[in-house]
Amino acid sequence: MENPRTQHFPQMQHVNVKLLVRNPEEVDLEPLIPVFHGWIQDQVGEGLLLDIADYRHVDAGPGVVLIGHEGNYSVDNTDNRLGVRYNRKAALDGSNQDRLKQAARAALIACQRLEADPRLAGRLRFNGQEIEIFVNDRLLAPNCDATREAFNSDFQMFFQNLFRGSEYSMSYGSDPRQLFTVSVKAAQPFRLADLLEKLG
Amino acid sequence: MKVSNSLWAEKLSGKLPEHLAREIDIFETEATLRKQGKLDERLFAETRLRRGIYGQRYDNGQRHDGRKVQEIAYPSGDLTKGPHTMWDAPGMQRIKIPGGGLNAKQLETLAELAEEYSDGIAHVTTRQDFQLHYIHIDDTPSLMRRLAAAGITTREACGNSVRNVTACPYAGVCPDEVFDVTPYSQALSKFLLGHPDCQNFGRKFKPSFSGCSQHACGLASMHDMGMIAVTRIENGKEKRGFETYVGGGLGAVPYQAKLFDTFVPPEELLPLAQAIARVFAARGEKKNRSRARIKFLIQDLGIEKFKELVLEERKNLPPDPRWSAYVKDAEQFHEAPLRPGGKTPLLGSESFQRWVKSNTRQQKQEGYVVVTIALPLGDITANQLRALADIARRFTKETIRSTVEQNIVLRWVSQSDLSDLHKALEAAGLGAPGAGTIVDVAACPGTDTCKLGISSSRGLAAVLRNRLAEKSFQLDESVQNLHIKISGCFNSCGQHHVADLGFYGVSRKMSGYAVPHFQVVLGGEWDHNGSSYGLPVIAIPSKNIPEVVTRLTDLYAANRKSGEIFKDFIKRTGKVELKKILEDLARPPADPSDRSFFSDWGDPREYSLSDMGIGECAGEVVSAVEFDLAAAERELFEAQVKWESGQVEEAGATAYKSMLRAAKALVKVETQNVTDDPGQIVREFRARYYDTQKFFDPFAGGKFANYLFAAHEKSNEPYTFDSTRYLIDEAQLFIDAAHSCYNRVGTPASA
Numbered sequence: 001m002e003n004p005r006t007q008h009f010p011q012m013q014h015v016n017v018k019l020l021v022r023n024p025e026e027v028d029l030e031p032l033i034p035v036f037h038g039w040i041q042d043q044v045g046e047g048l049l050l051d052i053a054d055y056r057h058v059d060a061g062p063g064v065v066l067i068g069h070e071g072n073y074s075v076d077n078t079d080n081r082l083g084v085r086y087n088r089k090a091a092l093d094g095s096n097q098d099r100l101k102q103a104a105r106a107a108l109i110a111c112q113r114l115e116a117d118p119r120l121a122g123r124l125r126f127n128g129q130e131i132e133i134f135v136n137d138r139l140l141a142p143n144c145d146a147t148r149e150a151f152n153s154d155f156q157m158f159f160q161n162l163f164r165g166s167e168y169s170m171s172y173g174s175d176p177r178q179l180f181t182v183s184v185k186a187a188q189p190f191r192l193a194d195l196l197e198k199l200g
Numbered sequence: 201m202k203v204s205n206s207l208w209a210e211k212l213s214g215k216l217p218e219h220l221a222r223e224i225d226i227f228e229t230e231a232t233l234r235k236q237g238k239l240d241e242r243l244f245a246e247t248r249l250r251r252g253i254y255g256q257r258y259d260n261g262q263r264h265d266g267r268k269v270q271e272i273a274y275p276s277g278d279l280t281k282g283p284h285t286m287w288d289a290p291g292m293q294r295i296k297i298p299g300g301g302l303n304a305k306q307l308e309t310l311a312e313l314a315e316e317y318s319d320g321i322a323h324v325t326t327r328q329d330f331q332l333h334y335i336h337i338d339d340t341p342s343l344m345r346r347l348a349a350a351g352i353t354t355r356e357a358c359g360n361s362v363r364n365v366t367a368c369p370y371a372g373v374c375p376d377e378v379f380d381v382t383p384y385s386q387a388l389s390k391f392l393l394g395h396p397d398c399q400n401f402g403r404k405f406k407p408s409f410s411g412c413s414q415h416a417c418g419l420a421s422m423h424d425m426g427m428i429a430v431t432r433i434e435n436g437k438e439k440r441g442f443e444t445y446v447g448g449g450l451g452a453v454p455y456q457a458k459l460f461d462t463f464v465p466p467e468e469l470l471p472l473a474q475a476i477a478r479v480f481a482a483r484g485e486k487k488n489r490s491r492a493r494i495k496f497l498i499q500d501l502g503i504e505k506f507k508e509l510v511l512e513e514r515k516n517l518p519p520d521p522r523w524s525a526y527v528k529d530a531e532q533f534h535e536a537p538l539r540p541g542g543k544t545p546l547l548g549s550e551s552f553q554r555w556v557k558s559n560t561r562q563q564k565q566e567g568y569v570v571v572t573i574a575l576p577l578g579d580i581t582a583n584q585l586r587a588l589a590d591i592a593r594r595f596t597k598e599t600i601r602s603t604v605e606q607n608i609v610l611r612w613v614s615q616s617d618l619s620d621l622h623k624a625l626e627a628a629g630l631g632a633p634g635a636g637t638i639v640d641v642a643a644c645p646g647t648d649t650c651k652l653g654i655s656s657s658r659g660l661a662a663v664l665r666n667r668l669a670e671k672s673f674q675l676d677e678s679v680q681n682l683h684i685k686i687s688g689c690f691n692s693c694g695q696h697h698v699a700d701l702g703f704y705g706v707s708r709k710m711s712g713y714a715v716p717h718f719q720v721v722l723g724g725e726w727d728h729n730g731s732s733y734g735l736p737v738i739a740i741p742s743k744n745i746p747e748v749v750t751r752l753t754d755l756y757a758a759n760r761k762s763g764e765i766f767k768d769f770i771k772r773t774g775k776v777e778l779k780k781i782l783e784d785l786a787r788p789p790a791d792p793s794d795r796s797f798f799s800d801w802g803d804p805r806e807y808s809l810s811d812m813g814i815g816e817c818a819g820e821v822v823s824a825v826e827f828d829l830a831a832a833e834r835e836l837f838e839a840q841v842k843w844e845s846g847q848v849e850e851a852g853a854t855a856y857k858s859m860l861r862a863a864k865a866l867v868k869v870e871t872q873n874v875t876d877d878p879g880q881i882v883r884e885f886r887a888r889y890y891d892t893q894k895f896f897d898p899f900a901g902g903k904f905a906n907y908l909f910a911a912h913e914k915s916n917e918p919y920t921f922d923s924t925r926y927l928i929d930e931a932q933l934f935i936d937a938a939h940s941c942y943n944r945v946g947t948p949a950s951a
Contacts (some may be wrong), residue, residue: 013203034804050272050290051258053319053334053648054802057576057627057662060583062320067334069274069288072319078583091203103662136316139204139211155867175585175667177308179315 010147011140012096016087020130024068024082031119036066084111096154112192127191135180143180201336208342216348228341252294252357259289266805292332294357299367300328300602304589308383309350311585328602335843360401364722367409368417369601373563377411378429383530385409391470400481402492420729423449441465447498450692453617453929456497458503467524473595490903523802538597541567555633571610572635578606587628638669638682646688653688655705655716661802678756683726698730700766706936711790714943716742716800722770744785745951828865832858852919855931864939882912904937
């Protein structure tokens with residue numbers, strides 16, 4: 001890992017990707033708990049999977065979290081926007097595109113697994129269009145204009161590729177206290193498999 | 201883990217108090233030395249504990265995944281941060297909040313840390329602390345620096361030290377208080393933090409302040425040192441002071457604090473605490489952790505002898521200007537409102553009216569109320585913390601405190617702002633009613649994250665909360681005001697002893713499988729500073745506990761006499777009757793294919809103790825042992841009933857006999873050649889289970905076996921009211937441990 005002191009700011013590490021789900025009111029989070037326990041048993045997914053934290057009792061909270069060493073997976077209801085989220089905790093080498101791709105791939109594969117799991121009865125499905133990205137480190141990436149300017153071309157490049165063939169809109173979060181956030185919506189829905197293919 | 205870890209020291213340089221910056225630098229160096237193998241793991245463990253960094257469940261590198269014990273291959277390999285504690289394993293960071301006092305900036309800092317280092321949740325504890333879970337040790341220096349920059353330290357949040365000094369969250373605004381204890385609690389907290397006389401304890405030391413004797417808020421009776429505000433007239437002037445108690449504590453065997461002095465003036469408060477600390481450090485037990493709290497020292501010495509030693513020590517203390525320097529400022533201390541006082545709107549939605557009823561409390565200052573934000577299971581999200589910071593700035597001068605009921609209060613809210621405030625809280629998902637009612641269930645982390653957890657206290661709390669919330673406003677008013685508190689094990693972090701309905705986690709075997717249970721603890725009292733402790737009545741499978749709550753609350757609502765509190769109702773009904781009402785719930789499910797009993801609330805894995813695997817045998821010998829252990833429990837129950845009816849001597853003898861019966865049951869697993877002779881039972885038990893450490897609890901070691909040995913040694917001495925009460929608790933723990941031991945040992949060795 002390159003020494004952060006010698007790198008330019010802002011830096012894009014600890015990327016979170018959240019895929020918003022269709023009909024969130026139909027999704028019951030309870031069956032996720034055995035599903036995630038199964039993932040730990042089989043150690044599926046990227047990185048070492050450790051434990052489960054259940055926050056269903058909290059309003060607009062992190063939902064059910066599968067705690068991993070390198071990254072967490074969750075079905076997260078922050079801001080009352082339910083989605084499948086991957087939170088990269090360990091540092092990653094490579095370019096910003098590499099880091100975005102890693103987190104997006106982890107989230108997409110997790111979502112694919114959840115969609116296919118019979119215990120969730122097909123109720124949890126990506127809406128095909130909306131993705132949120134957070135950079136979970138306020139020192140490396142404060143939520144301000146300078147970070148937006150620095151990261152904008154990376155996000156454009158990433159989403160032009162991911163939503164190839166479709167228009168999309170992109171908006172940045174404005175509260176400086178919040179994590180650096182970008183919300184993206186494609187004009188048309190995409191299938192998870194297609195998005196994964198585009199990630200390469 | 202965080203890439204930015206190497207940058208925070210520079211970023212915050214000059215922005216945190218120098219002594220805290222230095223301490224954190226030292227800790228970071230110690231962590232580096234540990235990683236290089238240059239610092240012993242035990243030493244590093246105590247170092248991190250004294251900075252609030254705890255281990256968490258599965259940090260020994262093993263986890264039962266529901267099918268088998270899974271070895272966790274952490275990237276740092278065998279590197280440890282303490283004995284059997286892997287470096288990379290997620291841990292818990294406890295954050296001390298003296299008296300629960302917080303400002304908006306601190307809430308925002310906690311939000312940032314919860315998001316960046318934890319899982320997005322901050323947790324309020326039953327001692328007004330905050331906790332963050334799933335923290336990597338490499339992140340802790342940055343986390344501590346960011347806290348320090350906001351005026352918060354984690355120093356001595358854990359370890360054998362003076363823990364968070366708690367105080368009534370209504371201090372200064374409560375109509376019933378004698379005076380505002382806030383500045384005195386702050387002064388004591390500051391004085392004892394890092395004090396040289398507090399660095400050599402055998403165990404932790406917990407102080408607490410209360411503004412009155414009648415409410416629960418300060419819980420003085422269950423603290424190592426509890427202060428209750430009092431005044432007296434001296435030379436025609438009112439003088440402040442503290443009725444001071446020592447040697448209280450919950451833990452496995454709860455002790456009521458003993459009165460040390462009816463009036464300690466403020467200028468004597470700090471030196472008295474210092475003298476107590478010196479006596480505790482010098483005379484307290486160091487080797488046997490289970491006897492190392494100050495309550496045992498006071499029990500052994502007697503309160504009069506203890507007092508004599510403390511007062512002698514007090515005379516010899518070198519004078520310290522800090523003892524009295526704070527007193528004038530303390531007398532002048534006051535908080536101010538942001539907005540003029542007003543009147544509560546008479547109109548409003550039904551949900552608003554319900555919320556006003558349960559979540560607001562009149563201040564002694566006219567026109568103002570304290571608003572309680574009820575946090576489910578003590579949890580709050582990062583976004584909610586920020587929203588609350590905004591709300592605190594908008595409606596108050598950031599007069600925020602956490603509470604021992606795992607909630608947060610806003611003080612100095614103008615009554616005319618209540619409607620707008622409620623709307624703002626609802627928008628943040630914080631406007632739920634039910635604070636301080638039966639819905640507001642308190643629970644320790646239990647098996648979710650605690651290494652000592654036996655049953656899922658949070659899982660049960662969530663279920664009870666949901667079920668009770670659905671019907672809370674149809675419940676009888678007397679039932680609405682009950683308190684439910686749940687601990688995941690006997691250690692009482694959920695404060696189950698002082699609840700109306702208390703539960704603590706135990707395990708039992710059913711049909712050859714370990715099954716999560718809770719002991720039902722009844723007869724405790726929350727009011728009067730937690731003045732009365734409940735006793736276990738019966739162990740019930742976790743999945744049947746909601747039905748226990750339903751039966752007991754229905755019974756209370758139907759049969760209580762006018763004005764009768766739950767504790768008195770329990771006493772009047774009697775344990776025998778109560779046990780009859782509940783005992784069918786203790787039986788295995790009628791349908792043998794029903795596997796739901798063999799997993800815990802919120803955790804579908806087949807239940808397993810300590811993730812060390814379980815024996816799954818069944819057979820004649822198994823049945824015999826289970827039968828004997830059940831008989832021991834019945835005998836102990838009889839002891840309780842006798843004790844409550846005043847037959848102290850018989851109660852003590854029966855409790856002792858119940859321990860012998862449980863010990864004999866285990867001895868019989870290995871040999872049938874055992875008689876009823878107590879000496880032989882104890883000798884055989886010692887040789888077969890203590891010396892071999894088979895009986896040892898993974899965390900408490902031989903603690904519970906020592907209860908038997910002590911009871912045997914003292915069996916010829918007369919039993920007193922207090923000693924019998926302790927013996928009954930110890931016998932229960934011994935029998936619980938016998939069950940656990942039997943679960944662990946599983947298949948018996950050949951006779």
